[in-house]
Amino acid sequence: xxxxxxxxxxxxxxxxxxxxxxxxxxxxxxxxxxxxxxxxxxxxxxxxxxxxxxxxxxxxxxxxxxxxxxxxxxxxxxxxxxxxxxxxxxxxxxxxxxxxxxxxxxxxxxxxxxxxxxxxxxxxxxxxxxxxxxxxxxxxxxxxxxxxxxxxxxxxxxxxxxxxxxxxxxxxxxxxxxxxxxxxxxxxxxxxxxxxxxxxxxxxxxxxxxxxxxxxxxxxxxxxxxxxxxxxxxxxxxxxxxxxxxxxxxxxxxxxxxxxxxxxxxxxxxxxxxxxxxxxxxxxxxxxxxxxxxxxxxxxxxxxxxxxxxxxxxxxxxxxxxxxxxxxxxxxxxxxxxxxxxxxxxxxxxxxxxxxxxxxxxxxxxxxxxxxxxxxxxxxxxxxxxxxxxxxxxxxxxxxxxxxxxxxxxxxxxxxxxxxxxxxxxxxxxxxxxxxxxxxxxxxxxxxxxxxxxxxxxxxxxxxxxxxxxxxxxxxxxxxxxxxxxxxxxxxxxxxxxxxxxxxxxxxxxxxxxxxxxxxxxxxxxxxxxxxxxxxxxxxxxxxxxxxxxxxxxxxxxxxxxxxxxxxxxxxxxxxxxxxxxxxxxxxxxxxxxxxxxxxxxxxxxxxxxxxxxxxxxxxxxxxxxxxxxxxxxxxxxxxxxxxxxxxxxxx
Amino acid sequence: xxxxxxxxxxxxxxxxxxxxxxxxxxxxxxxxxxxxxxxxxxxxxxxxxxxxxxxxxxxxxxxxxxxxxxxxxxxxxxxxxxxxxxxxxxxxxxxxxxxxxxxxxxxxxxxxxxxxxxxxxxxxxxxxxxxxxxxxxxxxxxxxxxxxxxxxxxxxxxxxxxxxxxxxxxxxxxxxxxxxxxxxxxxxxxxxxx
Numbered sequence: 017x018x019x020x021x022x023x024x025x026x027x028x029x030x031x032x033x034x035x036x037x038x039x040x041x042x043x044x045x046x047x048x049x050x051x052x053x054x055x056x057x058x059x060x061x062x063x064x065x066x067x068x069x070x071x072x073x074x075x076x077x078x079x080x081x082x083x084x085x086x087x088x089x090x091x092x093x094x095x096x097x098x099x100x101x102x103x104x105x106x107x108x109x110x111x112x113x114x115x116x117x118x119x120x121x122x123x124x125x126x127x128x129x130x131x132x133x134x135x136x137x138x139x140x141x142x143x144x145x146x147x148x149x150x151x152x153x154x155x156x157x158x159x160x161x162x163x164x165x166x167x168x169x170x171x172x173x174x175x176x177x178x179x180x181x182x183x184x185x186x187x188x189x190x191x192x193x194x195x196x197x198x199x200x201x202x203x204x205x206x207x208x209x210x211x212x213x214x215x216x217x218x219x220x221x222x223x224x225x226x227x228x229x230x231x232x233x234x235x236x237x238x239x240x241x242x243x244x245x246x247x248x249x250x251x252x253x254x255x256x257x258x259x260x261x262x263x264x265x266x267x268x269x270x271x272x273x274x275x276x277x278x279x280x281x282x283x284x285x286x287x288x289x290x291x292x293x294x295x296x297x298x299x300x301x302x303x304x305x306x307x308x309x310x311x312x313x314x315x316x317x318x319x320x321x322x323x324x325x326x327x328x329x330x331x332x333x334x335x336x337x338x339x340x341x342x343x344x345x346x347x348x349x350x351x352x353x354x355x356x357x358x359x360x361x362x363x364x365x366x367x368x369x370x371x372x373x374x375x376x377x378x379x380x381x382x383x384x385x386x387x388x389x390x391x392x393x394x395x396x397x398x399x400x401x402x403x404x405x406x407x408x409x410x411x412x413x414x415x416x417x418x419x420x421x422x423x424x425x426x427x428x429x430x431x432x433x434x435x436x437x438x439x440x441x442x443x444x445x446x447x448x449x450x451x452x453x454x455x456x457x458x459x460x461x462x463x464x465x466x467x468x469x470x471x472x473x474x475x476x477x478x479x480x481x482x483x484x485x486x487x488x489x490x491x492x493x494x495x496x497x498x499x500x501x502x503x504x505x506x507x508x509x510x511x512x513x514x515x516x517x518x519x520x521x522x523x524x525x526x527x528x529x530x531x532x533x534x535x536x537x538x539x540x541x542x543x544x545x546x547x548x549x550x551x552x553x554x555x556x557x558x559x560x561x562x563x564x565x566x567x568x569x570x571x572x573x574x575x576x577x578x579x580x581x582x583x584x585x586x587x588x589x590x591x592x593x594x595x596x597x598x599x600x601x602x603x604x605x606x607x608x609x610x611x612x613x614x615x616x617x618x619x620x621x622x623x624x625x626x627x628x629x630x631x632x633x634x635x636x637x638x639x640x641x642x643x644x645x646x647x648x649x650x651x652x653x654x655x656x657x658x659x660x661x662x663x664x665x666x667x668x
Numbered sequence: 669x670x671x672x673x674x675x676x677x678x679x680x681x682x683x684x685x686x687x688x689x690x691x692x693x694x695x696x697x698x699x700x701x702x703x704x705x706x707x708x709x710x711x712x713x714x715x716x717x718x719x720x721x722x723x724x725x726x727x728x729x730x731x732x733x734x735x736x737x738x739x740x741x742x743x744x745x746x747x748x749x750x751x752x753x754x755x756x757x758x759x760x761x762x763x764x765x766x767x768x769x770x771x772x773x774x775x776x777x778x779x780x781x782x783x784x785x786x787x788x789x790x791x792x793x794x795x796x797x798x799x800x801x802x803x804x805x806x807x808x809x810x811x812x813x814x815x816x817x818x819x820x821x822x823x824x825x826x827x828x829x830x831x832x833x834x835x836x837x838x839x840x841x842x843x844x845x846x847x848x849x850x851x852x853x854x855x856x857x858x859x860x861x862x
Binding site: 211214222251252256258272278280283655 | 678797
């Protein structure tokens with residue numbers, strides 16, 4: 017068994033934390049599994065908040081000429097809904113999967129930099145809290161003579177310039193309050209978090225693979241994590257600079273995006289979408305990875321065209337940097353650029369299509385086991401295809417100019433990001449539930465969740481297609497009765513509440529099954545990849561000894577052989593192998609050294625919000641607090657060894 | 669399934685922290701790339717008011733650029749000394765590198781002050797904004813580098829001295845330092861010479 021490591025001396029500022037239970041064990045942990053679980057819960061919390069914001073929007077739009085929200089509050093709500101769902105819900109839920117699964121899938125004990133991993137989590141938490149503190153401290157402010165001059169409630173204290181923050185609307189002239197500063201600096205902090213985790217995952221995948229885990233033997237989820245990490249690493253620096261420009265414009269009187277001083281508002285759009293479009297793939301590729309794990313397992317067939325899926329993923333990631341201006345067809349860009357970006361947008365549909373056909377090839381002729389993860393994976397394919405097809409229509413520039421800023425666009429990206437990314441995420445949550453908690457979820461509730469969510473989702477976002485084509489514009493708080501848009505808007509709002517109901521079913525299932533669920537075997541799905549060769553829930557040390565991988569889908573090949581016709585036949589030795597694995601997994605032979613917990617990631621990241629407030633309120637004391645926390649954090653970190661040299665038994 | 673006991677630590681053979689630094693530097697290229705692109709976009713535009721050409725002093729900046737380039741040389745010497753396990757010389761060269769970096773920073777502060785007094789302020793127009801933000805971010809990188817170097821020098825005072833394979837690593841700070849130098853070569857060319 018592992019030995020609990022007791023630090024024998026105070027090496028630097030604080031005594032090394034050693035709690036294994038309770039809140040301090042979570043705050044100081046550097047274990048990728050605990051960090052993954054924290055990411056998951058915190059992101060789900062923000063998902064609920066983002067969902068509530070959406071419901072508030074839908075109550076407002078349920079009837080024509082409604083006055084449930086004021087215009088200012090409506091602006092704040094759709095801005096926060098978008099920002100929350102992208103940066104505080106889907107990205108971190110994907111990060112939860114990366115953290116928990118990546119080391120398990122490549123057979124590692126942890127990520128390459130465990131403390132850096134804790135750092136990116138805590139920076140993300142403080143970034144999210146900073147952004148949401150706008151409801152307490154922020155002010156929307158009213159431009160002179162603008163409609164915002166009406167009185168607004170606390171809901172209106174949030175950023176209101178859209179999640180895309182178009183300039184000059186989000187500049188100080190038209191958004192004079194502090195709310196957009198909270199937005200710009202909040203995203204900056206969240207960006208640092210993602211950037212740090214991207215370094216960590218790239219290095220982990222390159223350097224921490226177990227014996228025999230060649231690149232082309234890695235599970236597809238790991239491959240997609242790799243692609244996402246590259247997308248993050250190369251797109252976030254761009255938005256970082258753009259957000260610095262915004263902050264400089266708002267705080268220090270520069271004119272990067274203001275024509276008054278020679279700047280250019282369209283530059284913001286270019287920089288934002290040069291980040292923003294890769295961001296779309298950052299949101300969807302993890303789901304691609306998840307369903308690529310689930311479909312073969314529940315079809316009992318190997319993934320059809322593994323190399324094609326891997327290369328298509330990287331093709332998408334690469335071309336994803338060359339399509340950004342299709343978000344800007346209605347802006348001032350030249351016809352040549354419009355044609356070029358229209359074509360590149362059509363081209364990116366090709367690798368995406370390759371993936372779809374490979375998934376269909378995987379389930380074709382398979383022995384389908386329609387459990388909840390599989391249902392969500394199939395739902396993912398269906399919904400994503402709809403969203404993908406409406407996406408290709410945007411590459412046709414004249415049509416896109418007509419659709420820009422209508423509900424057609426809203427329908428499109430919710431089919432991709434909800435029908436795509438979220439369905440994939442739910443598939444993954446059910447699929448790996450037994451591995452994380454050692455319990456089985458309730459299958460009946462899971463299936464009810466799937467069907468209510470599928471129905472609610474389509475009722476919500478399906479009608480938006482024709483509402484948009486009829487001309488309902490997005491980001492507008494009312495529509496007139498004479499437009500005859502009322503009926504379908506009501507249906508959309510009802511659909512939104514059905515989605516909310518399905519989420520409640522999911523939460524009930526989760527909380528019940530986590531406590532009272534049946535005990536899960538360590539390989540409940542007869543799965544293919546090596547994270548299923550270890551006990552459920554995963555022991556702290558992951559693998560008792562480093563696995564030696566001999567093939568793609570190694571675990572499957574250990575259990576199954578092929579007969580002459582290529583059909584899978586269970587080996588006689590399979591059951592013995594499983595028993596042996598369970599025995600070994602729980603009782604490692606050797607002593608295992610694991611990285612020690614640390615206070616410093618938490619301390620260091622707690623300094624960042626202070627720096628943010630210092631910039632907004634031009635306060636030297638706040639800046640000093642921030643700098644001191646960061647210095648203490650980094651100094652302690654630099655002088656603290658990753659693993660304490662602990663006293664061995666003989667010496668004692 | 670069964671098999672080896674030893675955990676391989678580096679599948680690629682490159683030391684993990686060093687690989688991390690390489691990945692970090694690759695993103696820094698995008699970071700400075702965005703800044704430089706913005707500078708270039710606005711450089712060619714016509715807008716009334718002061719331009720960079722009205723204020724800059726190329727001989728002065730050339731000298732401080734030379735100082736920064738020499739600091740790369742002293743950094744290499746420090747690394748070389750550590751490879752030869754000469755702790756004394758390592759510390760001397762580290763301090764020399766930090767000093768040269770500080771001289772460069774002092775030159776930048778002097779330059780900014782001069783420009784400011786000539787009426788070329790951060791918010792004067794788009795040319796001044798792009799200039800200060802671009803060179804300022806580079807200066808911030810040099811400053812962080814100097815802090816790293818001094819930190820390394822302080823750690824080097826301990827009994828066991830510095831080593832190439834543990835903790836706060838000289839090699840990886842050297843990578844960062846050289847990168848910041850190379851960026852300056854690009855910036856000097858783009859901002860001052862063309």
